[in-house]
Structure formats: C-alpha cells, structure tokens
Amino acid sequence: MREIIQAVRGMNDLLPGDSAAWQALERAARETFAEYGYREIRVPVLERTELFKRSIGEFTDIVEKEMYTFLDRGGDSLTLRPEATAGIVRAALTNGLLHNQRQKLWCMGPMFRYERPQKGRYRQFHQIDVEALGFEGPDVDAELILMSARLWRRLGIGGVTLQLNSLGTPESRATYRLKLVEYFRRHETALDEDSRRRLEGNPMRILDSKNPAMHEVVAGAPLITDHLDLASAEHFDRLRSQLDDAGLAFTVNPRLVRGLDYYSRTVFEWITSDLGSQDAVCSGGRYDGLVAQLGGEPVPAIGWALGEERVVELMRLQGRAGAEPTVDVYLALAGAAAERAGLQLAERLRDALPGLRIETNCGGGSFKSQLKRADRSGARVAVILGDDELARGVATLKPLREMTEQRPVPLDELPGALAATGITAERGPY
Numbered sequence: 001m002r003e004i005i006q007a008v009r010g011m012n013d014l015l016p017g018d019s020a021a022w023q024a025l026e027r028a029a030r031e032t033f034a035e036y037g038y039r040e041i042r043v044p045v046l047e048r049t050e051l052f053k054r055s056i057g058e059f060t061d062i063v064e065k066e067m068y069t070f071l072d073r074g075g076d077s078l079t080l081r082p083e084a085t086a087g088i089v090r091a092a093l094t095n096g097l098l099h100n101q102r103q104k105l106w107c108m109g110p111m112f113r114y115e116r117p118q119k120g121r122y123r124q125f126h127q128i129d130v131e132a133l134g135f136e137g138p139d140v141d142a143e144l145i146l147m148s149a150r151l152w153r154r155l156g157i158g159g160v161t162l163q164l165n166s167l168g169t170p171e172s173r174a175t176y177r178l179k180l181v182e183y184f185r186r187h188e189t190a191l192d193e194d195s196r197r198r199l200e201g202n203p204m205r206i207l208d209s210k211n212p213a214m215h216e217v218v219a220g221a222p223l224i225t226d227h228l229d230l231a232s233a234e235h236f237d238r239l240r241s242q243l244d245d246a247g248l249a250f251t252v253n254p255r256l257v258r259g260l261d262y263y264s265r266t267v268f269e270w271i272t273s274d275l276g277s278q279d280a281v282c283s284g285g286r287y288d289g290l291v292a293q294l295g296g297e298p299v300p301a302i303g304w305a306l307g308e309e310r311v312v313e314l315m316r317l318q319g320r321a322g323a324e325p326t327v328d329v330y331l332a333l334a335g336a337a338a339e340r341a342g343l344q345l346a347e348r349l350r351d352a353l354p355g356l357r358i359e360t361n362c363g364g365g366s367f368k369s370q371l372k373r374a375d376r377s378g379a380r381v382a383v384i385l386g387d388d389e390l391a392r393g394v395a396t397l398k399p400l401r402e403m404t405e406q407r408p409v410p411l412d413e414l415p416g417a418l419a420a421t422g423i424t425a426e427r428g429p430y
Contacts, residue, residue, distance in 0.1 A: 010115070010123030021312045021321035026108060028154045029128050036147050038104040038130060043087040045110060049077040055086035055262050055290055060202065066113040080112035084129035085262075085287065085303055086294070092133055093296045102134030108308070120278030120310050130284075131303035133291070138239035141266045141286065141302055142246070148270060148282055148304060149248055156320045157311070160270045160281060162249065165225070165256040166236040167204075167264055170289060172229035177203060179222045190217040204257045210277070223254040232265050239266060262287040266302065274317050275310060282306035326378025327357040328423045330400075332370040335387030339364070342385060345395075345411070349383075352415035356423075375400060380423055383414065 007013060014022065030040075049069050056062050068080040081087050084107055092098050092105075108128040115121055130147070132140045145162065152160055167173055180203045184191060191199065192214060195206045207218055228236065243250055250268075258267045267285030275281070284304025291299035315321045329349070333342040346360045359377050361370050367384075374382040384396040389408070397417055398406035409417045 008123070010117035012122060012124070017324050020324045021315045022308065024320075024322050025155065025308060025311055025315065026128070028151060029106075029108070032147060032151045032154060033106045033130065035150075036104070036143065038106045038132075038147075041088060041091060041105045041107050042109070043081075043084070043091045043107060045081050045112075046078050047081055047087055047090065049079040051086050051090055051294070052079055052082060054293055055089070056083070057202065057262070060205070062113060066115055068112045068114060082111055082113045084109070084111065084127055084305060085131060085290070088129070088131050088303075089133070089290055089294055089296075089301070093291065093294060098133060098291065098296060098299055102132075104132050106130045118278075120275055120307070120313065122309060126308040127305045128308060129303065129305040131301060133301045134299050135302070136288075136300040138235050138242060138266070141239050142242040144284065144302060144304055145243065145268060146246055146248060148306070151306075152270075155311075155315060157314055157318060159274060159318070160272045160314075161251065163253040163256055163269045163271060164236075164240070164243075164250050165253055165267050166228055166232055167224060167257065167267055167285070168228045168232040169264060172227060172232060173204075173224070173264070176222070176224050176227040179227065180204065180206075183221050184217075187217045187220075190214070207255045207257050218255065224257075225252070225254045235265055258283065258285055262290040262293065264288050268304070270306075272314060274314055278310060280307075281310045281314060325357070327359040328379060328381070329356065329358040329418065330370075330374035330377050330379040330382045331358060331360045332367065332374060332382055332384045333361050333386075334367050334370070334384070335390070337387045338385045338390050341390055345383075345385065345414075349415060349418070353419060356418070381418065381421060383418075 049067070052067060053063055062082050067082050069077060072078050088105060088107060092103060097103050106129060108126065110124050110126050112124055114123055117123060130144060132144060149162070168176070181199065184195070184199055184203060184206060188196065188199070191206070192209070192211050194211075195209060195214060198205045206214075207221060209218060240250070240252075256267055256269060263285040265286040265288065268283070269280045270282040271279045272281055273279065282304055284302070286300070286302040288300045289298070291297070291301060312321070331342055331346055333339045342360050346358050349358055350356050359379065361373065365373070371382065380399065380401045382398040382400055384398055389395055393411050394408045395411055395414055396406050397409050397414075
C-alpha cells in the first residue's frame with residue numbers, strides 16, 4: 001500500500017465542517033464593501049519578485065526570509081504573493097485604472113509566507129484586503145476604519161480595540177530615524193541579534209520587537225509622534241477628530257509602526273486579547289509613495305487587510321461561527337423506476353422553490369439505510385418515492401424533526417406542500 005501524501009507544512013485544508021464561518025465572514029465583507037462603494041478586483045497569486053522588493057522593502061523580514069521565490073523555466077524570478085497591496089497597485093497601474101481616476105477596491109484570497117507555523121500564523125493564509133487609491137485627506141482614512149468597525153458589528157464580534165499612529169512623511173521619518181539610530185546605538189548592548197541587524201537597515205522595526213527582554217529599551221526610545229511634520233500632524237489630528245465625531249473609540253499607540261516599508265502617515269491595527277500572541281486581526285495604513293515607487297505618477301492611497309484565519313477563530317471563540325449548513329429535504333428513492341425519476345423530481349422542486357436545499361439519495365441502498373442518511377443530513381423533511389408511489393403519481397412526505405404523521409402528496413402538489421411547511425424560510429448565515 002502506497003504512503004499517503006501529506007499536506008505541505010503550514011498549508012492547511014479547509015474541511016466542509018469548518019466552512020460555515022468562512023462563508024459568513026466573506027459574505028459579510030462583500031455586503032459591507034458594497035454599501036461603501038468598493039468594487040472587487042482579482043489579481044494573480046504570482047508576481048515578479050521585483051514588485052515586492054520595491055514595495056515591501058529589501059530589509060524587511062518578509063523579503064529577506066519569508067517569500068516563496070523561484071526561477072521559472074524562462075529564467076524570471078517569481079514570488080507567491082506575501083500580501084495583496086503591491087499586486088493591486090501593480091494591477092491598477094498596468095491596466096490604466098489610475099489615469100484621471102480614483103479607485104475603491106477590495107479582494108480576498110490566499111497569501112504565502114515561509115514562517116514557523118503556529119496557531120494564527122500559517123505559510124498559506126487568507127486575507128481580505130481593501131484599498132482606496134487617489135484619496136488624499138483623512139476623511140477616507142476615517143471611512144476605511146469605520147467600515148472595518150461596521151464589519152465587526154455585522155459579524156457580532158466584540159472585544160476588538162483600535163490602535164492608531166502616524167508615521168509622518170518619508171522626510172520627517174528620515175529625521176526621526178537618525179534620532180532612533182542614535183538612541184539604540186547608545187543602548188546597543190541591550191539589543192538582541194535581530195534588532196542589531198535591523199539597526200542598519202530598518203531601525204523602526206525594532207519598536208515592533210516581541211522579545212520581552214527588549215521592552216525596557218524600546219519603551220525609552222524617542223516617540224515618532226513627537227517628530228511629525230506639520231502636515232502629517234494636522235492630518236492625524238483631523239482623523240482623530242472624525243473618529244471621535246463618529247463615536248469610535250481608539251488608542252494612540254506611538255510604538256505602532258507596521259512591518260512594511262511603504263507605509264506613511266496613518267497606520268492602525270484592530271487587536272484582541274482572545275487570540276494570545278497573534279493579537280492583530282486587521283491592520284492597515286496609508287502608503288502615499290507606493291504608486292510612484294512602482295513607476296506611476298504620485299497617487300495618495302490607503303488600505304487595510306484582515307487575516308481570515310484569525311477572524312474565523314475569533315468568531316468561533318465568541319460563538320459567532322454559525323452551524324454547518326444542512327439540507328432542507330432528503331429525497332429517498334426505492335426501486336429502479338423511482339431512481340430514474342428521482343433526479344428529475346429534485347430539479348422540478350428546485351425550479352419551483354428557488355433556494356431549496358435538497359439532497360437526492362445516490363448509490364442505492366435499502367429504505368432503512370436511506371432514512372438513516374436522511375437523518376444524518378440534517379434535513380427537516382424526507383420525500384420518499386418508490387416505484388408504487390411513482391405509478392400512482394404521489395410521494396410520501398415524512399417529517400424528520402417533528403412528531404407528526406407522514407402523508408402521501410400528489411407529485412404536482414409537492415412544491416406547495418413543502419412550501420407550506422416553511423421549510424425554506426429558515427436560513428443560516430449564507
């Protein structure tokens with residue numbers, strides 16, 4: 001017997017019993033984005049490696065350590081996308097979507113990073129991503145944040161808190177970077193190996209260190225909010241005022257820097273205490289320089305992404321995951337003639353009652369075994385069709401969840417009899 005091939009480490013199967021919460025999340029996201037005028041875009045999972053080096057930054061952990069990169073047969077270096085923003089901006093540029101236009105876009109799908117797999121962090125993971133391209137003021141920052149808050153309410157998720165910061169412009173950040181390097185050089189003996197390496201390439205990432213031994217030295221570092229340029233400080237003040245006006249609570253966290261080089265001005269995260277160390281469930285910010293960095297004319301932009309695995313786990317922990325969808329009707333068939341007629345009967349019922357979830361018994365089996373399958377399916381009603389019933393033009397309607405008698409129903413009256421039970425009225429979150 002051959003050995004069973006296992007899944008790649010850190011790349012997980014999503015089984016039918018687990019899909020209910022994913023479908024609920026994705027449906028809620030689609031509905032929310034439509035309400036705000038955001039349109040779907042789908043971009044490739046493979047991009048040229050240079051796209052991510054230029055956008056994310058060569059000194060980030062993602063580019064240095066985590067990307068799935070390879071040469072194709074033509075010798076081109078390609079990378080499985082580690083995040084969605086760069087691909088969306090690339091698509092907007094190559095398809096002329098930014099020529100005298102502004103865009104509000106969203107996408108969802110798998111991303112890939114070679115990380116140590118752990119709960120809430122996988123090598124293939126899924127994101128829902130939202131981007132607003134061509135909008136300069138803090139009003140769109142506020143809109144995006146409020147849209148994410150509405151999504152939490154729609155999903156019934158509680159206990160998530162919003163953290164805000166501003167990173168300023170690249171120019172003001174360069175000045176801040178010098179002060180940061182000066183500070184950390186004075187405390188270099190307290191830095192761990194990762195932080196010493198980042199000191200040369202991206203010292204702001206030291207502020208995001210998860211090493212408990214680094215907390216004291218990080219706490220003493222200069223605050224970026226004390227070194228913002230005037231325009232960035234005004235932008236940040238207006239954003240906070242708009243969120244205050246909307247009644248949305250937030251905390252300013254001057255240590256929040258995000259892990260990608262392209263961010264500028266506004267950055268934010270929604271965090272929870274329910275998921276342990278993987279506490280961020282939605283993160284984003286403004287990236288006004290990225291379009292020009294990728295070869296286009298300067299275009300202001302902002303976006304956010306949420307990790308589906310983490311949000312689904314949060315839904316499960318808070319009892320919001322929903323039940324696996326069940327069928328409404330199980331069609332049991334007994335006899336050769338009934339088996340031939342069964343598929344056509346099921347199609348007629350679906351035509352007459354749109355949205356009806358009906359499972360037709362396939363593969364034969366005794367009447368007793370078919371009723372067991374009907375019970376396991378979760379159906380509320382079984383429709384039993386045997387050769388004798390077919391000859392008489394009737395089927396037996398058998399309630400499976402109520403203590404009421406089964407009864408024969410003429411085949412042409414079956415849709416009305418099923419509708420009278422209210423069988424299609426109760427629907428899950430799909």
